[in-house]
Amino acid sequence: EAGVAQSPRYKIIEKRQSVAFWCNPISGHATLYWYQQILGQGPKLLIQFQNNGVVDDSQLPKDRFSAERLKGVDSTLKIQPAKLEDSAVYLCASSLDQGSASYEQYFGPGTRLTVT
Amino acid sequence: GNSVTQMEGPVTLSEEAFLTINCTYTATGYPSLFWYVQYPGEGLQLLLKATKADDKGSNKGFEATYRKETTSFHLEKGSVQVSDSAVYFCALSDRQTGANNLFFGTGTRLTVIP
Numbered sequence: 001e002a003g004v005a006q007s008p009r010y011k012i013i014e015k016r017q018s019v020a021f022w023c024n025p026i027s028g029h030a031t032l033y034w035y036q037q038i039l040g041q042g043p044k045l046l047i048q049f050q051n052n053g054v055v056d057d058s059q060l061p062k063d064r065f066s067a068e069r070l071k072g073v074d075s076t077l078k079i080q081p082a083k084l085e086d087s088a089v090y091l092c093a094s095s096l097d098q099g100s101a102s103y104e105q106y107f108g109p110g111t112r113l114t115v116t
Numbered sequence: 117g118n119s120v121t122q123m124e125g126p127v128t129l130s131e132e133a134f135l136t137i138n139c140t141y142t143a144t145g146y147p148s149l150f151w152y153v154q155y156p157g158e159g160l161q162l163l164l165k166a167t168k169a170d171d172k173g174s175n176k177g178f179e180a181t182y183r184k185e186t187t188s189f190h191l192e193k194g195s196v197q198v199s200d201s202a203v204y205f206c207a208l209s210d211r212q213t214g215a216n217n218l219f220f221g222t223g224t225r226l227t228v229i230p
Binding site: 003004031033035040041042043044045048056091093095103104105106107108109110 | 120158159160162165207209218221
């Protein structure tokens with residue numbers, strides 16, 4: 001079974017530029033999560049989708065971050081414009097169903113973003 | 117609110133030593149508790165979990181018991197190996213909020229030397 005795929009793996013941009021990250025969850029997984037992991041900290045949820053609907057985006061800085069999952073499969077996370085403090089690893093995770101006992105989250109390898 | 121406090125690292129042990137990584141939590145409801153592991157160059161992987169009080173999660177020789185009275189979920193292993201070198205994250209999920217998002221601790225880096 002293929003895991004969660006993310007691209008790119010690394011990205012370096014200057015502040016005020018824009019950037020986009022892509023995630024392809026495990027086939028059949030209804031729930032998709034984006035986490036931000038700043039160096040030395042644990043991952044923090046940015047947004048959670050159930051199919052193509054948003055379940056929780058309370059921690060997403062909506063003035064600069066946006067995310068979509070239009071067809072309920074792939075997802076894109078965008079930052080525009082980027083700030084220095086956005087330097088982090090962006091993790092995508094998926095789970096079979098948020099409401100059932102099968103809610104283990106499977107994580108992708110992450111995208112390491114450096115903003116200079 | 118929900119939060120996880122984890123033993124600060126880094127932790128360095130000799131092979132076959134006993135490991136304990138402390139984890140305590142604060143939750144508004146009835147959380148499920150997890151330990152995730154991140155090996156060098158790899159993504160986060162679920163190591164073990166417990167969904168209710170007094171449950172013991174175990175995997176690959178690691179164990180953790182959900183202690184509601186002390187709000188703890190300490191990770192233990194009787195004899196560590198070099199291959200256990202990784203970063204370990206304690207996390208909770210509070211399904212009462214309607215979502216299943218995970219709240220993570222800051223991580224503990226373990227290095228096992230031969």
